[in-house]
Each structure stands twice: as C-alpha cells, then as structure tokens.
Amino acid sequence: MTRSAIFSPSNSMPKTILENHPLAPLTTWKIGGPARFLAVPRDLEEVYGLMRLAYGRGWPLFFLGRGSNILIDDAGLPGLTLHLAKSLQKLERQGETLRVGAGVALPRLARYAAVLGFSGFEFLAGIPGTVGAAVRLNVGADGQNLAGLLRRVWVATPQLQLLEFPARKLDLGYRSSLLLNFPHWLVVEAEFALNTPAPPQKIEEKMRQLLAARKARFPANPRSCGSVFRNPAPGPAAGALIEQAGWKGRRLGEAQVSRKHANFILNQGHATAAQVKGLIADIQENIWRTRGIALEREVVFLPDDLSG
Numbered sequence: 001m002t003r004s005a006i007f008s009p010s011n012s013m014p015k016t017i018l019e020n021h022p023l024a025p026l027t028t029w030k031i032g033g034p035a036r037f038l039a040v041p042r043d044l045e046e047v048y049g050l051m052r053l054a055y056g057r058g059w060p061l062f063f064l065g066r067g068s069n070i071l072i073d074d075a076g077l078p079g080l081t082l083h084l085a086k087s088l089q090k091l092e093r094q095g096e097t098l099r100v101g102a103g104v105a106l107p108r109l110a111r112y113a114a115v116l117g118f119s120g121f122e123f124l125a126g127i128p129g130t131v132g133a134a135v136r137l138n139v140g141a142d143g144q145n146l147a148g149l150l151r152r153v154w155v156a157t158p159q160l161q162l163l164e165f166p167a168r169k170l171d172l173g174y175r176s177s178l179l180l181n182f183p184h185w186l187v188v189e190a191e192f193a194l195n196t197p198a199p200p201q202k203i204e205e206k207m208r209q210l211l212a213a214r215k216a217r218f219p220a221n222p223r224s225c226g227s228v229f230r231n232p233a234p235g236p237a238a239g240a241l242i243e244q245a246g247w248k249g250r251r252l253g254e255a256q257v258s259r260k261h262a263n264f265i266l267n268q269g270h271a272t273a274a275q276v277k278g279l280i281a282d283i284q285e286n287i288w289r290t291r292g293i294a295l296e297r298e299v300v301f302l303p304d305d306l307s308g
C-alpha cells in the first residue's frame with residue numbers, strides 16, 4: 001500500500017447539489033426513498049471537495065454506482081450521496097495495462113478491451129455495475145472474476161488520503177475483498193492487465209455467447225439486484241437451496257422470488273424495501289431452520305449496512 005498526496009486545497013464542488021432527490025430510478029430494483037442530498041461529481045477534484053464537505057459537516061456519506069447491488073431503504077438516505085455512474089470515466093491504455101475510472105460501466109470496459117484485441121474481459125459484458133463497486137466485491141461470472149485481471153487499485157479514505165494497493169494485497173476471494181471491511185473508502189481507479197491478445201471478432205463472438213446464455217438463465221424482468229445471496233461454501237448454490245425449499249414464485253407484496261432463478265427477487269410493480277427485506281429475512285430463517293445453512297446477503301442495504 002502506498003500513500004500519496006493529500007487532495008488539492010481548492011474547494012472544488014459541482015454547481016448543483018440536489019435536495020431530496022429520488023434514488024429509486026438510479027437503482028436496478030427501482031426501490032427506495034430519496035437522498036437528502038445528491039451530487040454528481042464531474043471529476044476526482046469534485047469528489048474530494050464533496051467528501052470534505054460531508055465529513056466537515058458530519059453528514060453520512062454514501063456512494064452509488066449503477067445501483068445494481070443495492071437496496072435503498074424506503075425512508076431514503078440521510079446526508080450526502082455521491083452518484084458515480086457518470087463520473088470517473090477514464091479508460092486509458094498504458095502499454096500492457098488499462099487504467100479505468102471507478103465510474104466506468106463493466107459492459108463498456110468489456111467492449112473497450114475487445115476493440116483493443118484483448119480477451120479475458122468478456123464475462124463482464126453482462127454485469128450491469130461500475131468498476132468501483134465491482135472491485136470491492138470481486139465480481140464474477142461464468143467461472144471468472146475480477147481478481148484474474150486486476151493489477152492495482154486506488155482508494156480515497158475519509159482522512160482524504162489516496163491509497164494505492166496492489167491486487168495481491170486486497171485478499172480477493174469469492175465476492176469479497178479487504179475493501180468490504182472499509183465501506184467508507186471510495187475506489188477511484190483500477191488498473192487491469194491486458195495479457196491475452198485475441199482477434200476482436202472472436203472476442204465479440206464469445207461475448208455474444210455469454211450474453212445469450214445469461215439471457216436464458218436469468219429472469220426477463222430487469223428490476224432485480226442479480227443474486228441476492230452469496231453461494232454458501234461448501235454445498236449447493238443459494239439458488240438451488242431456495243428452489244428446493246419451495247420459494248420460487250412466492251411473494252411479499254410486490255416483491256417476488258423469480259420463478260426462473262430462485263436467487264433473484266423481482267420488483268413486480270411497486271415493491272417496497274420493507275417487502276424485499278421481509279422476503280429476504282423469511283428465506284434466511286427458513287433455510288437456516290430446514291437446512292442449517294446461514295445464507296449470507298450479497299446485496300447491500302443502505303443505510304443499514306453503513307450504520308454503527
């Protein structure tokens with residue numbers, strides 16, 4: 001880990017900080033109340049200014065990427081939320097590596113690598129999140145995960161320091177990394193290895209196949225967070241456990257366990273966060289009682305998971 005320069009003294013800030021801004025449309029589940037304050041920083045300088053503002057005033061600070069692994073409470077979020085899906089969009093080849101801003105969407109990263117003629121990124125084409133959140137969780141699909149590509153990561157801490165970590169220091173495991181222990185650290189940039197050259201058409205073809213296979217496996221309703229639970233180790237996958245326990249199609253209000261893939265909970269209309277949480281708790285209780293397995297959530301509850 002390397003520490004580097006403290007942020008510039010300029011109080012750079014976006015022109016607009018939105019008040020009581022709806023967050024549901026910024027998530028894939030389309031659920032949750034408003035942000036007390038929401039800002040869309042244009043660049044790192046503005047991110048720093050906003051962090052300084054929030055910490056200076058004692059406001060809770062939340063990071064939101066593309067909202068594809070998050071459940072926002074019905075009461076919304078206090079303090080300041082930084083919406084990063086349109087910020088930190090750097091995508092730059094440097095020799096045999098790619099430097100990528102935290103706000104870059106994973107499908108865009110996959111396509112960029114394909115155009116450059118490097119394979120290995122195809123599995124990211126169907127994951128609808130940003131690079132920053134993906135690094136934190138070591139996202140994966142189709143037998144691959146980010147750990148196989150990641151070289152280095154830069155994070156900004158609440159003390160306004162920029163830390164650099166080589167990937168080997170991040171304890172990257174199945175949907176986990178050291179960064180999960182530091183939810184107040186903001187991933188700002190990542191470096192990926194370009195080490196498997198391949199013809200772009202072949203890469204595109206592989207991406208098409210993977211996307212088609214996902215389409216066949218996953219529900220058509222896009223209002224979900226992907227997999228709600230991590231797969232327990234060892235043992236059957238979370239989806240299989242939930243299916244075997246008879247949960248497919250069961251609902252609480254307008255939150256429903258998918259009939260196609262039991263690890264997905266769908267918003268079938270105007271589901272509330274309370275309904276989704278209720279369904280999650282009921283499933284956990286049932287699987288624990290009947291199978292003795294504690295299903296662990298992959299999806300993040302905000303603000304709950306950041307309180308205390």
Ligand SMILES: Cc1cc2nc3c(=O)[nH]c(=O)nc-3n(C[C@H](O)[C@H](O)[C@H](O)COP(=O)(O)OP(=O)(O)OC[C@H]3O[C@@H](n4cnc5c(N)ncnc54)[C@H](O)[C@@H]3O)c2cc1C
Pocket residue numbers: 028062063064065066067068069070084102103126127128129130131132133134135136137138139140141185186187188222224225226227300
């Ligand atoms: C249909 C569907 C399919 C999916 N398929 C997969 C899959 O195959 N494999 C897989 O692993 N995941 C999958 N996911 C889950 C999800 O896309 C990933 O977890 C993704 O990395 C989340 O990124 P995001 O930008 O949407 O994060 P968000 O949901 O916005 O945030 C998730 C968490 O990360 C934090 N965060 C966001 N940005 C940063 C940052 N820059 N620095 C630090 N913390 C940050 C947030 O505060 C929050 O705690 C799927 C989701 C959906 C909806």
